[in-house]
Amino acid sequence: MRPQHRQPCCLLVGEGNFSFSAGLCETSGCGIHIVATCYASEDAVSKQALALSNIQYLRDRGAEVHFGVDCTKLKEFFPPAERRFDRIYFNFPHCGRKAGVKKNRELLARFFCRSQDKSFCIEGALNHIFTQSFHHPHTGPAMSQTELGGKLAPFLVPEIFLDKINRGFLDRNSEHPVRTLNGKLLAELSKSFPVQKVNTSLSLAFQDGPSSLFSPDGCWMVPVAEGNSNSQPAVHNVAKTTETFAFPSGFLSWDRTGHGHDLIRWEKDWVLNKYYLRPSMLPSLHAVSQQTEFLPGSLLVLSGLVFRKCKISKHNLPVFHEAVFGCKVSKGSEDTCIQRLIENITAALSPLLQPSGFRLDCTMDEPETPPTNTFPIMELQRCKLKYFITVALDPSGAEPRKLCVGTVNAAPWQPVSIGQECVYASLNLDLLAMQICGILDWRMLWTSDERFLAQFAGGYLGPFKSFSLYPPSYEHDISFWVPEAGRFDETQLHTIARCVSGETVASFQLLDCFLHPSTSQTSLCYRVTYRSCDKALSRQQAAAMQMKLREEVQRSLGVTPR
Numbered sequence: 424m425r426p427q428h429r430q431p432c433c434l435l436v437g438e439g440n441f442s443f444s445a446g447l448c449e450t451s452g453c454g455i456h457i458v459a460t461c462y463a464s465e466d467a468v469s470k471q472a473l474a475l476s477n478i479q480y481l482r483d484r485g486a487e488v489h490f491g492v493d494c495t496k497l498k499e500f501f502p503p504a505e506r507r508f509d510r511i512y513f514n515f516p517h518c519g520r521k522a523g524v525k526k527n528r529e530l531l532a533r534f535f536c537r538s539q540d541k542s543f544c545i546e547g548a549l550n551h552i553f554t555q556s557f558h559h560p561h562t563g564p565a566m567s568q569t570e571l572g573g574k575l576a577p578f579l580v581p582e583i584f585l586d587k588i589n590r591g592f593l594d595r596n597s598e599h600p601v602r603t604l605n606g607k608l609l610a611e612l613s614k615s616f617p618v619q620k621v622n623t624s625l626s627l628a629f630q631d632g633p634s635s636l637f638s639p640d641g642c643w644m645v646p647v648a649e650g651n652s653n654s655q656p657a658v659h660n661v662a663k664t665t666e667t668f669a670f671p672s673g674f675l676s677w678d679r680t681g682h683g684h685d686l687i688r689w690e691k692d693w694v695l696n697k698y699y700l701r702p703s704m705l706p707s708l709h710a711v712s713q714q715t716e717f718l719p720g721s722l723l724v725l726s727g728l729v730f731r732k733c734k735i736s737k738h739n740l741p742v743f744h745e746a747v748f749g750c751k752v753s754k755g756s757e758d759t760c761i762q763r764l765i766e767n768i769t770a771a772l773s774p775l776l777q778p779s780g781f782r783l784d785c786t787m788d789e790p791e792t793p794p795t796n797t798f799p800i801m802e803l804q805r806c807k808l809k810y811f812i813t814v815a816l817d818p819s820g821a822e823p824r825k826l827c828v829g830t831v832n833a834a835p836w837q838p839v840s841i842g843q844e845c846v847y848a849s850l851n852l853d854l855l856a857m858q859i860c861g862i863l864d865w866r867m868l869w870t871s872d873e874r875f876l877a878q879f880a881g882g883y884l885g886p887f888k889s890f891s892l893y894p895p896s897y898e899h900d901i902s903f904w905v906p907e908a909g910r911f912d913e914t915q916l917h918t919i920a921r922c923v924s925g926e927t928v929a930s931f932q933l934l935d936c937f938l939h940p941s942t943s944q945t946s947l948c949y950r951v952t953y954r955s956c957d958k959a960l961s962r963q964q965a966a967a968m969q970m971k972l973r974e975e976v977q978r979s980l981g982v983t984p985r
Contacts, residue, residue, distance in 0.1 A: 434501070434508040435459045436494040440474035441481060443514050448484055457481065458508070460492035460500075569627045569647075578628055578647040578698065583926055584730065587742050587869060588627070593726055600856040600879050601744050601868065604775070605726055607884070608850070611771035612748065615763055616722035625707050625727060628698045640912070642699035643730050700730035704747040705849060709836075712749065719843070723749040726852070734917040735931040738826060740865050741921065743853035750846045757833040757844040764848055765810065765831055775859045775884060782815040785831065812850065814858050828854045860887045866926055870957040896929065896954035897965035901973060903982040905945045911980070919975050920951065924968045929954040946985065 433455050435444050444459035451457075459481055461468055468474050468490065478488050492500050494513070501508075567588060568575045580588060592599040609618060628645055701707075704725045717723055725747040733739040752760045765785050773783050787810055812829035829850035836843040853868055860879075862868065867875065867887075874890050905911045920928045930952035937946040951972065953965040977984055 431455045431509040432507065433457055433510045433512065435512045435514060436492070436497070437462060437514045440468065440471040441477040441488065442473060443512075444486065444488075445477040445480050447512070448481055448486055453484075455509075457486040458489070458501075459486060460489045460494075462492060462494070463490065465490040567627065570624070576628075576647050578645045580645070581643060581700075581922070583921055584643075584700075584742060586871070587728065590869070593744060598876055598880055598882065599868075600860055600884055601852045603879065603882050603884050604852055604856050604859065605744075605746055606882075607775070608746065608768070608771050609724065612722055612764075612767045615767050616750065617718070617720070618722050618724055619717065620724045621711050625701075625704070625711070625725070627701060627728070629701050629706065630698055640914070641732050642702050643732060644699050647698040702731045703729050703849065704745045705847065708747055708749045708847060709845070712751065717751060719751050719753070721750065723751075725749075732914055732918050734914055735920060735928055737864060737929075738854065740851070740853055741918075743851055743865075746850045746852050748848045748850075751836060752844055752846055754835075754842045754844050757846050760846045761810065761831055761833060764846060765812075768812065768829075768831075768848060768850070772855065776814065778885070779858060779861055781858050784813050784815060784825070785810050786813065787811070812848075814855075826854065826858070828858075856884075859884060862887050863889075864929070864956045867956050872957050875957075891956060894954055894956060895960065895962075896952055897960075897962055899951050899953070899965065899969040900934065900948060901951060901969070901976070902935075902946060902948035902985040903976065904939075904985065905947060905982055911945075911947075911982075915980060916949075916976065919979055920972055923971045923975055924953060927953050927955045927958075927960055927965075927968065948985075 431454070433447075435447070435457065438444055438459050438461045441459055441461065444457060448457050468478075481488055489500070566577050567580050568577050570576075591597055592601050593605060594602070609620075612618060628647060704727055707725055708723065711725065712723055726744060728742060729745045730742050733741055748764065750760055750764065769783055769785065776783055810831040811827050812831065813825040813827050816824055816826055829848060831846075831848045833844055833846045836845050853865060856862065856868065857865060867889075872890070875887075878887060917931055920931055928951055930950070932950045932952075933947065934950050935946075935948040937948075938944075939946065951969065953960060953968060973984055976982055
């Protein structure tokens with residue numbers, strides 16, 4: 424006698440007139456046992472069109488029909504010890520009218536709030552809500568340390584970088600796609616060059632001076648505490664409950680409390696307008712080569728975080744991992760070394776980009792740039808050659824046709840009298856990882872959600888499957904008068920928006936520009952789109968961020984809101 428197999432049992436929650444249950448029953452035939460439930464009473468449901476015929480159809484085929492079932496309290500209706508379901512279908516009907524929309528939202532929120540530890544099948548689904556989400560943290564002043572002049576000096580970290588510093592994405596045991604990509608690059612370059620990796624930590628901050636190669640306008644200024652490095656700064660408890668943001672002109676708490684004395688107590692003096700977060704690893708190349716035994720013909724490798732001010736765009740990264748490869752060669756042989764370096768970089772990256780449909784190119788012609796630069800192309804002094812490493816994008820899109828992801832240059836070695844040249848390449852690892860893995864939003868690279876890294880376990884470097892198909896977005900407009908249009912810095916405006924929103928601004932577009940005929944004042948109107956890729960963002964939160972944006976734009980840029 425053959426053993427009888429238990430018929431699969433499916434629970435349907437949130438039915439209206441039971442049309443979905445009837446359709447499922449007709450499609451599946453006798454293959455499953457259906458338990459259909461409805462939140463409303465039987466009398467209320469019976470008044471709906473087709474409800475009675477659907478209910479009778481289900482009962483004639485052995486299905487169970489239950490009324491008054493609250494999906495947020497299923498344990499009360501179906502005790503786990505008595506009933507077991509192989510599959511549950513959640514069919515939340517629209518409650519109708521504007522009042523019903525609010526009721527429906529509350530129902531969905533309560534249900535999914537209690538189901539965050541469950542995994543949901545999203546294949547073929549019309550919509551998907553985060554299975555879990557992170558709240559936006561309210562951070563206060565934070566400190567880090569960097570080496571300046573051979574001593575450790577504390578400095579304040581801009582709040583939007585608190586979750587970026589010390590993440591260890593490039594560490595040996597990391598499985599982040601940036602680390603995997605960097606490893607593949609080194610493996611390919613080691614076929615043609617002896618590779619020397621720099622394992623010592625490099626300073627996150629640099630001191631601005633007359634010989635600086637970078638414009639301070641594009642760098643993040645950080646207050647540094649000079650003095651006795653052994654004395655420890657103390658933070659008052661008030662900082663834990665005070666919302667503070669870092670702005671281009673300084674820090675909000677600093678500007679409003681008289682050099683921060685009411686918020687932070689220090690045992691040393693602050694130094695402003697002198698130190699900046701490093702915008703590139705290139706200045707460290709020559710300094711490191713002087714401290715290590717750098718053999719001619721070998722490739723010196725530096726990699727780490729760099730920071731820059733830029734306008735908001737999905738291809739503009741205010742913080743990213745940069746890889747720098749430097750080679751010291753005899754004068755006159757730099758062209759040969761450059762070609763070898765380009766060939767190896769192309770050989771490493773082209774196979775990775777090909778599945779995504781992108782093409783890597785290296786040209787001496789500067790690529791067409793969008794309104795904002797996609798890569799911090801730093802003009803080093805006495806550069807002889809300059810090659811741009813680009814990725815060809817979809818020409819039909821609104822974004823640039825070519826995305827600059829790196830440069831290859833040559834410059835005289837210092838001192839010039841030794842007759843040697845330095846050939847070096849600089850690559851934006853984050854931009855490359857985005858193109859290779861199909862990551863549309865650079866902020867996803869920094870998510871703390873375990874589901875992101877789980878897709879790249881074991882050194883996998885392939886297409887990324889988003890776990891948020893339809894994150895909500897909220898649009899707000901901001902307009903103001905600019906006294907002198909020529910002195911208005913739009914990058915500063917974008918930077919303020921980053922800080923106020925905690926990097927939840929996905930788009931910041933200029934809608935209109937108007938010149939008043941009488942006052943000669945310029946009016947600018949921008950549309951701000953708030954959207955988070957991995958955190959819960961409500962309409963109320965976005966509205967509060969917009970109010971703070973209006974306040975800080977007026978305070979920091981001296982504009983007149985309209």
